[in-house]
Amino acid sequence: MIKIENLVKEFTIKNEHKKQVKTLAVDNLSLSVQDGEIFGLLGPNGAGKTTTIRMLTMEMEATAGNIEYQGCSIKEHPIDIKKMIGVVPQNINFDNDLTVGENMELHAKLHHMSAADRKRKIAEMLDFVELSQTINLMPRALSGGMKRRLLIARALIHEPKILFMDEPTVALDPQVRRRIWDLIRNLSAQGTTVVLTTHYIEEAEALCNRVAIINKGRLVAIDTPENFCNRMGRFAVEWDGTEGRQYQFFDSRKEAAAFAGELEHGVRIRKTNLEDAFIELTGRREGV
Amino acid sequence: MLYDIGTVFWRDWVVLKRRLPKFILSRMVAPMLYLVAFGWGLGRNIQVGSGSYIDFLVPGIMALNSMNISYNSLTPLCTERVYHRSIGEYIIAPVSPSSFIIGKILAAVLRGLISSAIILALALAFGANIHINLGFLMVLVLNCVVFAEVGFLAALSMDSFEELSQVNTYILLPMSFLCGTFFTTATLPDIIRIFIDILPLTHTSYLLRGIAMENPVAWGSVAVLVIYAIIGFILDHRAYNNQLK
Numbered sequence: 001m002i003k004i005e006n007l008v009k010e011f012t013i014k015n016e017h018k019k020q021v022k023t024l025a026v027d028n029l030s031l032s033v034q035d036g037e038i039f040g041l042l043g044p045n046g047a048g049k050t051t052t053i054r055m056l057t058m059e060m061e062a063t064a065g066n067i068e069y070q071g072c073s074i075k076e077h078p079i080d081i082k083k084m085i086g087v088v089p090q091n092i093n094f095d096n097d098l099t100v101g102e103n104m105e106l107h108a109k110l111h112h113m114s115a116a117d118r119k120r121k122i123a124e125m126l127d128f129v130e131l132s133q134t135i136n137l138m139p140r141a142l143s144g145g146m147k148r149r150l151l152i153a154r155a156l157i158h159e160p161k162i163l164f165m166d167e168p169t170v171a172l173d174p175q176v177r178r179r180i181w182d183l184i185r186n187l188s189a190q191g192t193t194v195v196l197t198t199h200y201i202e203e204a205e206a207l208c209n210r211v212a213i214i215n216k217g218r219l220v221a222i223d224t225p226e227n228f229c230n231r232m233g234r235f236a237v238e239w240d241g242t243e244g245r246q247y248q249f250f251d252s253r254k255e256a257a258a259f260a261g262e263l264e265h266g267v268r269i270r271k272t273n274l275e276d277a278f279i280e281l282t283g284r285r286e287g288v
Numbered sequence: 289m290l291y292d293i294g295t296v297f298w299r300d301w302v303v304l305k306r307r308l309p310k311f312i313l314s315r316m317v318a319p320m321l322y323l324v325a326f327g328w329g330l331g332r333n334i335q336v337g338s339g340s341y342i343d344f345l346v347p348g349i350m351a352l353n354s355m356n357i358s359y360n361s362l363t364p365l366c367t368e369r370v371y372h373r374s375i376g377e378y379i380i381a382p383v384s385p386s387s388f389i390i391g392k393i394l395a396a397v398l399r400g401l402i403s404s405a406i407i408l409a410l411a412l413a414f415g416a417n418i419h420i421n422l423g424f425l426m427v428l429v430l431n432c433v434v435f436a437e438v439g440f441l442a443a444l445s446m447d448s449f450e451e452l453s454q455v456n457t458y459i460l461l462p463m464s465f466l467c468g469t470f471f472t473t474a475t476l477p478d479i480i481r482i483f484i485d486i487l488p489l490t491h492t493s494y495l496l497r498g499i500a501m502e503n504p505v506a507w508g509s510v511a512v513l514v515i516y517a518i519i520g521f522i523l524d525h526r527a528y529n530n531q532l533k
Contacts, residue, residue, distance in 0.1 A: 057380050058379070058380060058532075059376055059379050059380050059532070060532055060533075061532045061533060079382045079383075079384070080382075082380060082381060082382040083382045085380075087380050089373070089376060091373050093372060093373040093374050093376050093377060094372070094374060095299070095368070095372070095374040095377070096372055096374070097303045098299065098302060098303070102299075102302055106295070106298075106299055106377070107377065107381075109295040109298065110292070110295055110377070110378065110381035110382070110383055111381065111382065112291065112382070
């Protein structure tokens with residue numbers, strides 16, 4: 001289990017008058033992730049998702065608060081914890097002076113894998129993401145989608161118990177995205193805990209057992225995608241109002257239909273989705 | 289820890305091995321010019337003490353060249369940090385900061401030593417007469433360590449090549465000429481000489497020259513270089529930890 005308690009991250013930045021000001025990226029965040037679940041961090045741009053992931057993966061120090069993995073604090077056992085986590089970063093961060101195979105080899109060596117295991121796992125993972133033929137190429141020769149798949153393959157070489165994925169399918173075409181979804185489900189089925197951030201709400205809805213919605217560094221709500229929708233009301237009525245598209249939520253289709261009957265323009269009745277919950281909880285203007 | 293140092297070193301060795309012929313050729317240009325211009329050209333008729341100017345010059349060139357090579361070996365870390373962000377791969381790996389720093393420094397030392405070997409071969413071809421022993425090698429290593437640490441610090445503290453080149457322009461270039469490499473600092477005005485005598489390259493130049501001329505080792509200078517190396521390592525550690533802020 002991953003347990004986050006009162007996590008705070010404060011940055012010092014220069015404002016327009018070139019004066020140093022402090023800004024809170026993560027504000028007293030507390031939550032826990034169960035073993036084997038796919039856990040989603042959702043939030044508008046600048047909500048603090050990536051900063052949270054970077055603190056969880058020890059790429060960044062927290063200003064305050066504590067993170068524990070299986071009861072061990074990252075402050076006391078950083079190396080042991082790093083051995084059991086894998087990270088798919090948001091930015092493509094291959095070593096451009098090394099080939100694809102050498103990048104994989106470096107990762108495996110950094111995780112203390114034996115020569116035989118390295119050879120086997122590199123071949124296995126490249127085959128898994130269908131990039132075996134690229135082993136001697138430089139990363140810059142790969143397409144964006146290939147690089148994303150390679151990032152995932154690299155993160156999995158050392159068979160991490162917990163995998164962090166920061167926007168794993170950003171800028172990918174739907175086919176590749178669906179394949180990565182299948183891969184994430186397979187990992188979860190094999191017992192790997194997956195923590196992911198995403199901009200794609202349908203991705204969180206399709207994949208995550210639980211979702212935490214964060215906004216301005218604070219935890220707004222945490223629940224299963226289904227419960228988020230049920231809390232809103234299972235049916236949504238949307239229509240063209242005076243202030244643009246308007247929404248109202250109802251527990252039953254009958255209530256929704258009754259309300260819709262009183263409206264005139266562009267009325268639609270549909271099931272409530274996670275995006276509705278997300279927008280209600282984070283505000284309509286966020287991320288614009 | 290040794291395994292992790294080896295892994296970090298391995299990465300740089302793979303890159304160096306791929307570019308070794310280019311590396312060797314490019315490292316021959318500057319020392320060749322120094323030897324031709326200052327050794328054969330200007331220095332042909334100059335006697336320093338009882339020896340020729342080229343014998344005086346070669347240890348200085350080796351000192352300044354190993355400084356430049358070891359410093360510049362680690363400046364690409366700036367690109368890896370700022371643009372490619374590939375340094376993140378080390379930060380999230382179960383590798384201690386010390387292992388990363390030492391691995392990188394050792395890789396820079398290797399480059400510095402290869403470069404020094406090239407100069408030595410060229411100098412001998414130019415007719416230089418210098419005495420090389422283990423002490424000479426150790427001083428070269430120490431010099432490479434000190435300036436590799438400076439390179440590491442600059443790469444992790446500065447955000448662009450423009451800023452890094454300012455270190456070259458305002459610190460390394462003046463040191464290349466003033467720290468007892470081409471001429472003895474004894475002829476400089478006291479106030480300048482005192483300042484220059486504090487700088488690490490001055491101690492390296494005099495140590496290498498002393499050993500090359502079979503004089504007793506100046507242990508005070510060795511101590512100065514060791515102190516610089518320790519301070520450099522502490523600052524590198526701090527710069528690495530600042531990446532996590």
